[in-house]
Amino acid sequence: GAVVSQHPSWVICKSGTSVKIECRSLDFQATTMFWYRQFPKQSLMLMATSNEGSKATYEQGVEKDKFLINHASLTLSTLTVTSAHPEDSSFYICSARDPASEFGQYFGPGTRLTVT
Amino acid sequence: SQELEQSPQSLIVQEGKNLTINCTSSKTLYGLYWYKQKYGEGLIFLMMLQKGGEEKSHEKITAKLDEKKQQSSLHITASQPSHAGIYLCGADTGTASKLTFGTGTRLQVTL
Numbered sequence: 658g659a660v661v662s663q664h665p666s667w668v669i670c671k672s673g674t675s676v677k678i679e680c681r682s683l684d685f686q687a688t689t690m691f692w693y694r695q696f697p698k699q700s701l702m703l704m705a706t707s708n709e710g711s712k713a714t715y716e717q718g719v720e721k722d723k724f725l726i727n728h729a730s731l732t733l734s735t736l737t738v739t740s741a742h743p744e745d746s747s748f749y750i751c752s753a754r755d756p757a758s759e760f761g762q763y764f765g766p767g768t769r770l771t772v773t
Numbered sequence: 774s775q776e777l778e779q780s781p782q783s784l785i786v787q788e789g790k791n792l793t794i795n796c797t798s799s800k801t802l803y804g805l806y807w808y809k810q811k812y813g814e815g816l817i818f819l820m821m822l823q824k825g826g827e828e829k830s831h832e833k834i835t836a837k838l839d840e841k842k843q844q845s846s847l848h849i850t851a852s853q854p855s856h857a858g859i860y861l862c863g864a865d866t867g868t869a870s871k872l873t874f875g876t877g878t879r880l881q882v883t884l
Contacts, residue, residue, distance in 0.1 A: 661815075663815075689870060691871070691872075698879075699877070700861060700874045700875060700876050700877045701816075701861070701874045702874075703871060703872070703873070706871060748813065750815055750816070752816075752872075754870050759821070761804070761806060761818075761821065761865065761870065761872070762870070762872060763818070764808070764815040764816040764817075764818075765815050766814055766815040767813065767814060767815050769813065
C-alpha cells in the first residue's frame with residue numbers, strides 16, 4: 658500500500674524558536690496533503706489542506722502566520738510552527754491523498770512536538 | 774459542520790470476547806472510514822464504506838453502514854491483545870476530500 662513518511666518523528670524545541678516538519682509520499686504523487694493536530698486522548702483535528710503549487714487552505718481558528726505550510730512538490734509538504742510556545746506542544750499528523758486509490762488518505766506516523 | 778460521535782469512549786474486554794464500537798454522524802455520510810491508531814503513532818486504515826447497508830469484513834473485524842448512512846458500527850469477534858488501540862471513524866465531508874474524525878474509542882484487551 659501507499660506509504661507516507663514524516664520527519665522528524667519527535668522534536669523538542671525551546672519557546673520562541675521555529676520547527677519544520679516534513680511529510681512525504683514515498684510511492685505516489687499527492688496533489689493534496691492534510692495536516693492534523695492531536696492532543697492527548699483526543700481525536701484528530703484538521704488544521705489545513707496543503708495543495709501543490711498553491712496556497713494552503715486553513716481551517717477556522719488555525720493561525721496562518723503561525724503554522725506555515727508549503728507544498729513545493731507532488732511528494733513533499735512541510736509544516737513550520739513559528740515562534741513555538743508550550744501550548745503548541747502536540748502530536749502532528751499528515752496525510753496524503755492518492756488520486757489513484759479508492760481508500761482516500763494515507764497517514765504518516767506522526768511527529769511529537771514538545772516546546773519547553 | 775459534520776460531527777461524529779463514537780461510543781463507547783473506552784472499552785476494556787477480556788481476550789476472546791466480542792465487542793462493537795458505534796459511530797453516529799450528525800449528517801448523511803458520503804463515505805465512512807475506520808482507522809486504528811496505537812498511542813503516539815499514525816493511523817492504520819481498516820475499512821471504507823460508502824453505500825447504505827454496506828458491510829465489509831477483514832479477518833475478525835466487520836464494519837457496517839446503516840441504510841440511512843448516518844451510523845456505522847465496527848464489530849470485533851474473538852478479540853485479541855493485538856486489537857488494542859484507539860479506533861477512529863472518519864467521514865468524507867464531501868468537500869475537497871477532507872475528513873472529519875470521530876471522538877475515538879480506546880480499546881484495551883485483557884488476558
